Amino acid sequence: MSDPSEKEREQERHLMVESQIRRRGIRDPRVLQALERVPRHLFVPRHLWDQAYNDYPLPIGDGQTISQPYMVALMTEALELTGPEKVLEVGTGSGYQAAILAELAREVYTIERLASLARPAEELLHRLGYRNVHVLVGDGTLGWPPQAPYDAIIVTAGAPKVPPALVEQLALGGRLVIPVGDRWNQTLTRIRRLPTGELKTEYLGGCRFVKLIGAQGWQMEEED
Numbered sequence: 001m002s003d004p005s006e007k008e009r010e011q012e013r014h015l016m017v018e019s020q021i022r023r024r025g026i027r028d029p030r031v032l033q034a035l036e037r038v039p040r041h042l043f044v045p046r047h048l049w050d051q052a053y054n055d056y057p058l059p060i061g062d063g064q065t066i067s068q069p070y071m072v073a074l075m076t077e078a079l080e081l082t083g084p085e086k087v088l089e090v091g092t093g094s095g096y097q098a099a100i101l102a103e104l105a106r107e108v109y110t111i112e113r114l115a116s117l118a119r120p121a122e123e124l125l126h127r128l129g130y131r132n133v134h135v136l137v138g139d140g141t142l143g144w145p146p147q148a149p150y151d152a153i154i155v156t157a158g159a160p161k162v163p164p165a166l167v168e169q170l171a172l173g174g175r176l177v178i179p180v181g182d183r184w185n186q187t188l189t190r191i192r193r194l195p196t197g198e199l200k201t202e203y204l205g206g207c208r209f210v211k212l213i214g215a216q217g218w219q220m221e222e223e224d
């Protein structure tokens with residue numbers, strides 16, 4: 001059988017948005033639109049293209065994953081992006097979340113510790129025409145001070161605690177969304193820096209991510 005056409009992928013995406021995302025309560029029209037637009041299948045290995053729009057994470061190599069579409073939507077909505085923001089993502093992985101962010105914000109800086117994932121992600125994002133995404137290789141637990149402060153920071157790996165460096169790099173009024181917990185279970189956490197400078201923490205539900213490994217995350221020897 002020949003590959004499903006782009007039109008069919010578009011239909012799969014639409015079904016994904018309706019049945020997995022909108023039905024579960026994601027309402028931000030810009031987030032829904034971004035999920036309709038970004039060709040998620042291109043961000044997973046070719047042999048998994050037929051599963052790209054299913055309701056679960058998928059392996060992307062090096063023991064890492066692309067998150068479940070609903071989790072991408074939930075975290076993105078929690079960032080409350082309206083267009084003019086400068087965003088930092090920690091954990092580029094496939095580059096899919098970065099593409100969604102690029103649809104919704106002005107500039108996206110995304111850091112990945114594994115060059116073997118960062119380079120192909122950068123190449124794909126470039127090929128798809130995202131000129132406002134900047135891919136960096138390094139330890140994202142330390143943030144990226146040269147471009148700080150950020151209006152929004154998203155961490156797409158599970159942290160044992162909130163890295164202080166990321167809180168420091170949050171602009172006044174900014175939002176940091178990060179899974180915090182142990183190896184197996186984390187709580188999606190949003191920290192808001194109020195215009196007064198005060199920090200406000202909210203808990204958005206349970207989740208499970210691969211480990212955030214770095215100076216202000218899990219240590220290498222804790223890796224399994």
Ligand code: SAM
Nearest residue numbers: 066091093094096097112113140156212213214
């Ligand atoms: N956002 C990705 C996507 O859309 O495909 C999925 C991210 S995957 C669940 C988590 C990623 O975080 C992995 O690629 C992992 O290598 C990366 N990671 C873990 N610790 C990191 C760190 N300290 N700095 C940057 N990236 C890190």
